[in-house]
Amino acid sequence: MKFLHSNTILIYLLSFSSLFAQDTIRFSHSFPIKGDFIELDNIGNIYLVKGQKLLSLNIDGKVTYENSNLALGEITSLDASNALKMPVFFRDLSQVVYVDNKIGQIGERVQLDVAGFPLTYLVCTSYNNGLWMYDPFAFELIRLSEQFQIASRTGNLNQILGVPIEPEYMREYNNFLVLALPEEGILIFDRFGTYIKTVPVKGVKRFQIRSDRIYYLEDDGLGYYDLKFSTLGYLNWEVGPHKSFAVWNDVLAVLRENRIDVYHIIER
Template sequence: MRLNHVYTCVCFILLCSSFIQHNEPKPLVIKTKFDFFTTDNLGNIYIVKEDELMKYLSNGKMFARYSNLRLGAISSVDATNPLKIVLYYKDFQQILFLDNQLSLNSDVVSLEKLGYEQTDLVCASANNSFWIYNKQNNELNRFNESSKKITSTGNLKQVLRSDIAPDYMMEYNGYLYLNSPETGIYVFDIFGAFSRIISIKNLTQFQVNENIIYYQKDSSFCSYNYTLFEDACKVLPNHGKLVGLRYGNKKLYSGFKDSLLIQEF
């Protein structure tokens, strides 16, 4: 009698597991080749291929395109504010701002005319301002909407007493996160004062939400709570070599050579 009860329980568990797997939502797939991609807080997706930016809605439908052949390839896209998307063209040291229709909504900013000819990184900041990292003097500068400098860190190699080679930065909730793969993520406040270093190394890109850093590690999706010093990773299904990974709105966006996979997570 007891054996029959155990057998019934096992069958019920297997049946439930099969039902859950059978009803798991199928991932949404966008078939396209790209160099890199990003997302915004509304679930829109921005895919870059050389000089072209393509915006897809959260349902995977193509919405708009933008291209400027005069400026060459797009180096970076920051869609933190989906109403003012920041495009950076490193080869020409120019910053463009697009609205949610991917139309120009303000004057082009020439960093050369502002006196910054070796700017490696650009990202969005609060109140329609923006940050740049200038390689010539290893300095972070923040500019307001009128392209007037309002914050400067000074030479970071002297401030931090360390050699840094930043390759990515983003602002979140009044703090700037500057990634230097060999040393970690340096955090500065909105006034350019150094706050802390988060010792996650060898990253190329990441996201910040509350006190958590989300990032890709090989074929895993990882999170690190830098206030509790807790980390966790989850190995993802093998759909090919990952070339990009983002998380938002309870969805995981996995980029591959010729497709983008969007799934509930």
């Protein structure tokens, strides 16, 4: 009886501890390099932007491709959601150049300024080879089709949401369009630009979306919002000074002043 009783207690404790087990972050390796920001594509390549230069690296830090011939000034952003067709955005000129996973240019540059959007502030990939952009003059999100015709638009978000809109980062994921507003939180829209909700996490200027989770860095850990379950989670971890970060599957890459640190997110 005592043996059975002890086993019962042990099983209960193990079950109880596993119920509250948390994901953890484990350091893997690092390599020296400098840059402005990084992105990870869906096959594990790291893309590093440094001024006007774009580099492709493998997860071990070996430079596989380099492109410094885009000749449109400093690169503002790169969306690596679709590794075969990634928009490289030049905010100063309101122009976009598409590159493949070897960072070679695809087709002609997209002149958003000529198309009537000279103040475009953000862009990101959309479904069916479309492109989302944020127009700060009209305070609206506009989706362009593959032929660069207006397919969807939100209207004035200042009026719709009742708050000033100053977004810093934008990505589309499955049926969602996600926008980071540091002063308000993370805004979620459907794929047509209809507002759904605001996740009340302030101070987020950049995020990454993988496996239905919106990840963002804070001073003392990695936070996330689960799109599937509508829940917030947090992984305590000493982040330290950093310039940028990216997530792919269980890989977390953090760009620091003179190196990239690579970690693994261990799910419990």
